[in-house]
Amino acid sequence: MPVARPEPQEPRVIAHVDMDCFYVQVEQRRNPELRGQPTAVVQYNDWKGGGLIAVSYEARGFGVKRSMRGDEAKRVCPGINLVQVPVARGKADLNLYRSAGSEVVAILASKGKCERASIDEVYLDLTDAAKEMLLQAPPDSPEGIFMEAAKSNILGLPSSDASEKEKNVRAWLCRPDADYEDKLLACGAIIVAQLRVRVLEETQFTCSAGIAHNKMLAKLVSGMHKPAQQTVVPSSSVQGFLASLPVKKMKQLGGKLGSSLQDDLGVETIGDLLSFAEEKLQEQYGVNTGTWLWKIARGISGEEVEDRLLPKSHGCGKTFPGPKALKNSASVKSWLDQLCEELSERIQSDLNQNKRIAQTLTLHARASKENERDSTKKFPSKSCPLRYGTGKIQEDAMKLFESGLHEFLESQNTGWSITSLSVTASKIFDIPSGTSSILRYIKGPSSAASPAIPDSSSVPDDPSLDNNVHVTPIHEEQCEPSISEKEDGKRYSSISAKQCPANEEKRIPKKLPEVKGTSSILKFLSRGQSALHEKRKSDVLICSPQGPGSSSEANKPEEHNVSGQAADRSNINSGGEPSGSNPWLFNVEDIDPAVVEELPLEIQREIQGWIRPSKEPSTKRRGSTISSYFPPARS
C-alpha cells in the first residue's frame, strides 16, 4: 500500500521521461527498414505466434494491442512486422533492451538528479538546473532549442489547432508576469526539450515527458501526448485535471486499491476523493494509505527523486505453461542451471563495471500438485547469501528449490509440476573504490554465512559453507584493459585449488575467522597497522604477500572460484582506480565485528560505511562508477 512522504517546502521541478514503444524502437534502430512500419516485438513465437510486448504507433493504428498474440496481430494487421526478442539459454534475453535503456539514462542524468524507474523510464529532479536558468537566461528568446520547448503541451491551456497551440505555449513560457513556480516549470520544459533532442541525436530514440512539481503529476502526463511530445502541468491546472481523472489512471491505483475505491466508496475519479475526510480514508485504508489518498486527491506528493541510475536487483525467470510444466528434478535442475548462468553473468558484469556486489540469492517458483486441483498452496520463496560463481549459484539455487519443494509437498508423496522458476540477486551494494579499496574480508562464521542449506538433512556436509571470502575471477571478456598492465596474459590469478583450504575450512568451527591461506585480515593484522598506512597498496599487502605478480594464473570462470581464497587482483596500483579488476567478494554481514575493531580507524570507517551504506547522497556514488556502467557517451 502506498505511503505519503513529507513534501518539500520549496517548489520542485520534476520530469518523468518515458521512451515511446521502447522495444520496438530498439529493434528499429537495429533494422532501419522497420522504421515507419507497423511493427511489434514478440516473445517467442511457437505458441500462437508469441506474445506482443511492444507495438509501434503505426501498428496501433491498425488496432494491434500489446498482449495480443502474434497470430492475432497478423489477422488485424497482415502487414505487421513481428520481431522476436533474442533467445539465449532457452529463454528470452532482454539484455539488448537493458543496455539501450542505459544509453538513455546516461544522457538524462546529465542535468540533475536522475532515477532509473524502469528499463525505459526515468524521473529527473531539475529544480536546481531550472533555478539556474531562470537566473541567467530567462526563457524569453525564441532561439534554438527553445523552439522545441514551445511545442510543449501545457495542461489547461487552450490548444485548438497546432499553430495556435505553439503560440499560446510561447506566450505562456515567456509571460513576464508568470508566477515564480510557473517560470521554473517553463525552464524545466526547456531543459527537458533539450535533453530529448540529445537523446534523439545520440541514440535515435524518441521519448515523451511530463514536467510538473512532483513525480506523481509528471508521471501522469508523460504519456498524455505521445509519441515524442512533452506535457507541462502548471499548478493552476492541477485540480481541474485531477477532478475528472479516473482513479485507475493514478499510479498505485491501477489494482486492488483502485477497485476498492470504486466498489467500496463509489469513487470513480480522483476528484471524487475530495469529499472524503482524511480520517474517513484512514479508517478505511489505514493511516498511511488514508493520508496518501487524501493528499493525492489534492495533487500533493512528496516522493523524492532518488539518485540512482542502476537497478536494485537482477532477476531472471521463465514460465513453463501447460504441457511445458516441469515434472522432475532433472528438468528443474537444467532450467535452473540456465537461469543461474544468465544471472551469474549479469551480476558479474555489474561487479566488473559498477563495482557492486549482490548479497542475496532468492528463488521463486510456482507449482501445482498432481491430483489436487485448486491447491491454493503456494510454492515458498527461499533465499540465501549469494556466493559468486556460476557453479555456486546453481548449486545454491537447486538447494533452495529442494528446500522449497519439501515444504510445498509437506512430505506427501504426490507428483508435482513446476510452472515457473526465477532466480533473483538483490541487496546490492557499492564497493567503495576510493581509498583503501582494500577491503577484504573476513568473515565470521555466523550461521547466516552459510548459504542455502536450509534443509541440511538432505545434504550431509555442504561445501558451500566455505563461502567466507569469495574470490571472483573475472570473466574473460569482461576484464578491463588496465588489468593487463600488470602482467599481460595473466591478469589475475587465483590460488590453485589445492592451496586453497576451502574444504578444510568448511569444517572449521564457527567463529574462527579464516586463518590459513587466506589473506584476509589476519595477514593484515599480523603486519601491523603501520603497514597499511604507508601505502594504499593494501592489495599487495593483503592479497599476496609475495607480490601480485607472483601468483599463479588459474583464471577459470567460476567453479575454481574457490572461496575462502585469496586471489590476486588487478588493483595493484596504489590508490588508482581499481578499474575493472574484480575485487574480492565478501558478505558484508559476514564481517566479524571483533576483527573489524582491530583495524585502523580509517579502515573501520570505510567498512562501517559499507555495512550500513549511508542513504545520504554524500557517499552514494562516484562518477567513475557510474560512467563506467554506460557505454561511452559520444558528445
Add this chain to the structure above:
DNA sequence: CATTGCTAGATC
C-alpha cells in the same frame, strides 16, 4: 500457467 519477464516497494 498460455502474457512473459522483469522491477520496486510495503508489511509483518
Add this chain to the structure above:
DNA sequence: GATCTAGCA
C-alpha cells in the same frame, strides 16, 4: 526473509 501489490514493455 517471505509475501503481496503494482507497473511496464
